[in-house]
Amino acid sequence: MSHPFSLCIVVDDDADILLSARLLLAPLFAEVATCVDPADAIATMRTRAADAVLLDANYARGATNGVEGFHWLGEMQAVDPAAAVVMITAHGSVAVAVAAMKQGATDFVSKPWNNDRLLATVRNAASISVSRRTGASPPVAAGGSSLLGTSPAMARVQSLIEKAAPTDANILILGENGTGKELVAREIHRLSQRADAELVTVDLGAVSETLFDSELFGHVKGAFTDARSDRVGRLQAANGGTLFLDEIGNLPLHLQPRLLTALEQRRVTPVGANRSVPIDVRVVSATNADLSDTERFRPDLLFRLNTVEIVLPPLRDRAEDIPLLLTTFLSEYAARYGKPERHLPGNVLAALSGHEWQGNVRALRHAAERAVILAEGEKFSIADFPLSSSPSVGAPDPIASGAAPAVAGGDFNLDRAERQLIEQALKKHAFNISTAAAELGLSRGALYRRMEKHGL
DSSP states (O other): OOOSEEEEEEEOSOHHHHHHHHHHHTTTEEEEEEESSHHHHHHHHHHSOOSEEEEESOOSTTOOSOHHHHHHHHHHHHHOTTOOEEEEESOOOHHHHHHHHHTTOSEEEESSOOHHHHHHHHHHHHHHHHHHHHTTSSOOOGGGOOOOOOSHHHHHHHHHHHHHTTSOOOEEEEOOTTSOHHHHHHHHHHTSTTTTSOEEEEETTTSOGGGHHHHHHEEOTTSSTTOOSOEEOHHHHTTTSEEEEETGGGSOGGGHHHHHHHHHHTEEOOBTOSSOEEOOOEEEEEESSOTTOTTTSOHHHHHHHOSEEEEOOOGGGGGGGHHHHHHHHHHHHHHHHTOOOOBOOHHHHHHHHTSOOTTHHHHHHHHHHHHHHHOOSSBOOGGGSOOTTSOOTTOOOHHHHTOOOOOGGGOOOHHHHHHHHHHHHHHHTTTOHHHHHHHHTOOHHHHHHHHHHHTO
């Protein structure tokens, strides 16, 4: 089984928490190391790079102020500045969570946690860590940008970012799945006046309707049955910084007025609280959906979000960037997996540049990773890249047509059949996880786990 990331370290003085975290995070990491003493985690970090660290905030009996956690957070940052540390505490007060992020924590979760939220939080943290480690080695655009590409389409995108980022205008990023909307959001934050503050991400496609208010606005202890402590919402956690609302098009219509009110009034009221709290956030949103459909999205909320609109081109419209992207990804994964740098023949590069990448840059990156892992010899061949698995132009799509997918070659192996069906659903919906999961009858978390199981 392949894993997206290498090492996660979980530090907590509760053995049950350590066991639960290790089992839950196993599909994401090749190794999940657990320890009760933060000093042991520091010792590991001196010899090995951790993609993510889950760090308990309190260790002394009765402690709730997070002082110990803040101390160890600083020690970990000194040992490995690229490590992404997620603070975890049973006493998730607003003060502790916000202070943790101001002191450099990538994110926070509260015990008892929601499994899907913990997975999403740790996945995001690990991705940030990997980006920090690899961000300096690949070629970059002018000005230190991590956005790769010299095509006219990408030059226009970069120009818009450079003009809009230093302002406080809200920005809406549009584009197909896999075009790099989150990367653009991070670039906007990096070039903004808020770069020293937090960039807080909310994946609205992964937030259930029942948790929407608590996730965005927070709650106070006793607000509902499971509210055992105060919890800071994402809007308040982003105070002074940038709030990135990913998959904004998936926000149900009946929940949109609550977000609109908070953005207009620049205040939030945690669930169960009697007073509102002022917020100062810059909002960057992203979607692959058509927000002009008034039956699905409120025009007044759209007006609030898209002061500046940035449309990312699909990879097929900037094919001249494929050689740069591909060689960068191949070099990155060769370094990560300890593989030799292989020659990329001209005929192979031409075939890859002419291919219609339905999953855009994300699909190209996945193909490069697969090629680095599986290739043999001194040079890459076209067989190292999964082009043949893409449906032919004009070929019938069994999922789209409603017909049951045929079992290839009479192969009735359930694992292989499941992989084939998931692959077809992802391609049909251009790798939109939420839509593909809905058609397959799965939750997003369940689909992610199956994708990891099958190496998709």
